[in-house]
Amino acid sequence: MSNAATETANGVQSVDRALRILEILARSGESGVTEIAASLEVHKSTAFRLVATLEQHGLVEQVEGRGKYRLGVGLLRLAGATSARLDVVQEARPLCKQLAAATGETVNLATLSGHSALYLDQVAGPSALQPHNWVGQHIPLHATSNGKVLMAWLEEAELKDLLGRLPSYTGLTITSKAALRKQLEVVREQGYAVAVDELEVGLTAIATPVRNAHGDVICSMSVSGPTFRLPPDRVDEVLPLLIEAADELSHRLGWGMR
Amino acid sequence: MSNAATETANGVQSVDRALRILEILARSGESGVTEIAASLEVHKSTAFRLVATLEQHGLVEQVEGRGKYRLGVGLLRLAGATSARLDVVQEARPLCKQLAAATGETVNLATLSGHSALYLDQVAGPSALQPHNWVGQHIPLHATSNGKVLMAWLEEAELKDLLGRLPSYTGLTITSKAALRKQLEVVREQGYAVAVDELEVGLTAIATPVRNAHGDVICSMSVSGPTFRLPPDRVDEVLPLLIEAADELSHRLGWGMR
DNA sequence: GTCTACGGTTGCGCAATGAGCAACGCGGCC
DNA sequence: GGCCGCGTTGCTCATTGCGCAACCGTAGAC
Structure with missing residues (x-):
């Protein structure tokens, strides 16, 4: 009827x-x-x-x-x-806090949701006020370090489905599919992704994958902050800390235990 | 309610x-x-x-x-x-006002910022003796009730970073790290902190934690006034009101239900 | 200052719609 | 294999939620 x-x-x-x-x-x-x-x-x-x-x-x-x-x-x-019942967030919280304290920057946890990245949790650095709470927000995949990580280990079919329009947010946003695929290749090789001024001018972020017991990339962990506080050499300093935290989280979720 | x-x-x-x-x-x-x-x-x-x-x-x-x-x-x-639109100060304002009216004393809202407490908001009581406005000021952590609350629930690593020199402001200021740690233990147990004549002679303050949805202590709410108006028995009267207001604020920020 | 218009709020009565019933499919557990 | 418990679904009736229209604030224009 x-x-x-x-x-x-x-x-x-x-x-x-x-x-x-x-x-x-x-x-x-x-x-x-x-x-x-x-x-x-x-x-x-x-x-x-x-x-x-x-x-x-x-x-x-x-x-x-x-x-x-x-x-x-x-x-x-x-x-x-x-x-609280999402075991990933639960498990990650202390690690995120520690990482935020160690780096002084904001730590985020994001996962794939539909055609964008869904931010699951955020721990701000010791700076007085939370910069901008992204929890619950959907953020474009191609313009963020988290998004690149989340896409990098996808199957070809899934990836293809996600690569629609690639809107530009700043002059540095990757807008070509070919360039993005190349980026993802690099991300896969080096095991982390960086985004400098790609979503917002003055915003830099680094992200690494978090895996479950099956080895699937289930979410990504990132450190982000103003570009002036995260120049290339500082990124190199933060990177090992981030990787350590993400690996520890993966480990706690059963990855690498066999 | x-x-x-x-x-x-x-x-x-x-x-x-x-x-x-x-x-x-x-x-x-x-x-x-x-x-x-x-x-x-x-x-x-x-x-x-x-x-x-x-x-x-x-x-x-x-x-x-x-x-x-x-x-x-x-x-x-x-x-x-x-x-995204939630602001602690804004959410707290009506509660602070009510508390200030009920107690007749000054209500403050403070958060951790670097190595000190940053005062976010202040609502003065109706008393003639108006304290100076602390909003925007950085106040030492170890000599204030707010500071003790903010430190009490920190991770060990973060706390260690904050405990540097402990300058004395009055004869009653806590200057030993051991004594301060003991004090924080007490604060954690009883859920509030008191400071009498520790920052300024003649100034008494009580503070309780405010939590967000994750249960993190994000700021502290305090009632303060001249010591002669806030003797121990008056503190006992004010305390439940303060705790109620702070809990209500935590509740509005998503804390509780678990 | 009065008039008008707009947006949130409320009583009323009809029928659309949501609730209860009972039957079904599917596991797990004796 | 049979029992029990679970989530799930077609059918039917009256409960309930909906549209209507009137109400009452405030705000803005003339």
């Missing part, structure tokens, strides 16, 4: 709508009820009730009494519980 | 149930459909359909084909969008 427009295979309608509201808010940052209702193609009141229910659970909150809605802190609690 | 307890208030029933499933999974780590249905006091099939809808949006995932369900990485993505 209901040959709905988009993918509405099955599922509970109102729940589906509620979850779409969360996604809308994630994308827009802030939205009003009317705006949400328009996006969902439902009546204002329907959208309002859904939002109200989400609000009761702390997943959304309204900004300043009367006004728009945005995602709430309840999500942080849920996400905390999520990453 | 504390959510989750009050149910069946109003809102969209199916959405409410779906969100409760998320909370159940956050608490249990993994649950089967039958188990969830029992918790919700609904039929198995109902629980299944709700879970299936959550799964379509990546908020839950089933472990290994046939089996139990757990929270999914989609939550990390949503949480990423949340924490």
Whole structure:
């Protein structure tokens, strides 16, 4: 009967709508009820009730009494519980902390998710405030050291699927497929990837693979910081520390035990 | 105040149930459909359909084909969008204000920065005796309640790096590393730190830790005032208020639930 | 200062939709 | 092999969630 427009295979309608509201808010940052209702193609009141229910659970909150809605802190609690059960993150946390302390820079853990890199965890260096929290964000693969590492050990078929458009973010972003493939070759050979000013001018990052018991690359660990603090010779200093930490993590996940 | 307890208030029933499933999974780590249905006091099939809808949006995932369900990485993505705009100071402000009003003393928020404590925010109490504004100032760690809290939960390596010279400011300043370590032990045990006349004669302060979703101590909240207004018995009165405020802040930042 | 418009909020009644039931397939365990 | 427990699915009914329309703030224009 209901040959709905988009993918509405099955599922509970109102729940589906509620979850779409969360996604809308994630994308827009802030939205009003009317705006949400328009996006969902439902009546204002329907959208309002859904939002109200989400609000009761702390997943959304309204900004300043009367006004728009945005995602709430309840999500942080849920996400905390999520990453707590991801054994990789759990296992990695002390290592990341130690690495962050040793290098003074920010350490990230990223994995492949869809067509981009999903940042699983972040430990900031001793600098006062967290630079920019990337946890949960999807970051383009071709412009980051993490992304290069995650792609480098993929099967040809999977890789091909990921290499779509390669948008440019700075003058140094790799935008040609051939050049990227060549890069990945280098990454595979040397066992790590570097990205200098490729995603953002002034941002340098180094990444290495983390393997599970089967030897699959399941995520990548990176150290990143402002380019002026991470010139080539400093990168050479940090690299062994990063590799040591990532190898230790792989080891704890069963890699190399046989 | 504390959510989750009050149910069946109003809102969209199916959405409410779906969100409760998320909370159940956050608490249990993994649950089967039958188990969830029992918790919700609904039929198995109902629980299944709700879970299936959550799964379509990546908020839950089933472990290994046939089996139990757990929270999914989609939550990390949503949480990423949340924490992108999340600012500790901003989140803390109303709580600090309330605490300042309740205690009549000055409330501060401090974090670790290099080798000292950086004061992020300050809300003065209504008293006539206004202390000078510490926001943006770097204050020695070993002579303040905030500093002790910030050090108490550090890794040994990081702590070692911080314990250099311990200059004396008053007759009561802790200047021996052994004594300081002992003090930190106490702080860890009792969950708060006190400093009386250690930085300045006539200045008393109490501080408690604020944690993020991972449980890391990211900053400390303190109440401070002239020692004559904060004798030991008054400290005992203020303490629960401070702890409540700091815990609430931690809660808003995602701590708890595990 | 008044008027208008816009956005969030709420009571009401109908029917769409989500919940319960029961049956099924599939493992694991006696 | 048979039993039991699990997740999963078709069917049916009435619960419940939806659309409507009216309400009530605030904000901006004239």
